[in-house]
């Protein structure tokens with residue numbers, strides 16, 4: 723079998739990459755990231771594909787970030803923190819085709835980062851966006867913070883990271899985090915419509931436009947690469963583990979004891 727954690731299908735020029743771990747709220751482990759990277763590169767350089775859709779299986783979640791059951795100071799894969807996060811984020815940005823996030827449920831933590839990085843985000847009225855980092859003992863030191871501020875503005879990005887609230891699809895559209903919010907049962911048709919419209923456009927012009935948009939924030943890849951080492955040091959602390967343990971033990975984390 724080519725993939726275990728994702729589904730890959732081309733629908734009339736649109737490559738659909740679907741995280742298929744609904745029992746884990748489509749959170750990702752190392753293998754999931756590797757498979758998404760492989761699928762992105764396959765779709766990105768397949769001449770019959772004009773647009774790429776990133777989705778999550780089932781109704782509950784688009785993606786809820788790193789799989790906390792595979793997280794104990796390190797995740798279970800390769801890379802600085804045990805997940806090839808920088809590579810995954812860069813793959814979304816580097817493929818020369820627009821990537822559309824299809825958000826039908828929770829886009830939380832690292833899942834929120836992924837949809838922030840995607841070129842476009844189309845969500846349903848059941849979508850819920852949000853960050854959980856400081857609530858869970860984690861933080862994205864790269865695109866998830868710095869690029870988010872480019873997308874929604876500095877004040878809103880700081881609110882998202884400092885308070886860890888949840889936002890509806892309509893609120894995501896209002897702050898510029900999503901392009902459009904549609905009724906749940908119309909989501910797939912809407913996503914496919916946008917993808918097919920993109921497929922009719924000049925691939926070279928699209929690739930140049932995407933590279934040009936990316937150029938303005940390319941330095942953030944360097945910040946992310948450096949920040950992952952800081953994140954790894956943080957993951958090795960009791961303070962970070964408090965977040966993971968609290969989720970597992972279904973209790974509120976007590977971070978105050980780590981106040982500096």
Ligand SMILES: CC(C)(COP(=O)(O)OP(=O)(O)OC[C@H]1O[C@@H](n2cnc3c(N)ncnc32)[C@H](O)[C@@H]1OP(=O)(O)O)[C@@H](O)C(=O)NCCC(=O)NCCSC(=O)CCC(=O)c1ccccc1C(=O)O
Pocket residue numbers: 745746747749786787788789790791803805807828830831832833835854855858859860861862863866969
């Ligand atoms: C997603 C929730 C808000 C849903 O809440 P609720 O509806 O109340 O349902 P629950 O009962 O909480 O959850 C149901 C079920 O799903 C499991 N689950 C949910 N998310 C995860 C996950 N990420 N990993 C593993 N399992 C998960 C949950 O445990 C329940 O299982 P049961 O067996 O039924 O008990 C809520 O669940 C929630 O907030 N989940 C945690 C999300 C989370 O912590 N995500 C990742 C951590 S931090 C982060 O992502 C920010 C940092 C970041 O972006 C990053 C940057 C660089 C590298 C890596 C990361 C990274 O992603 O960690």
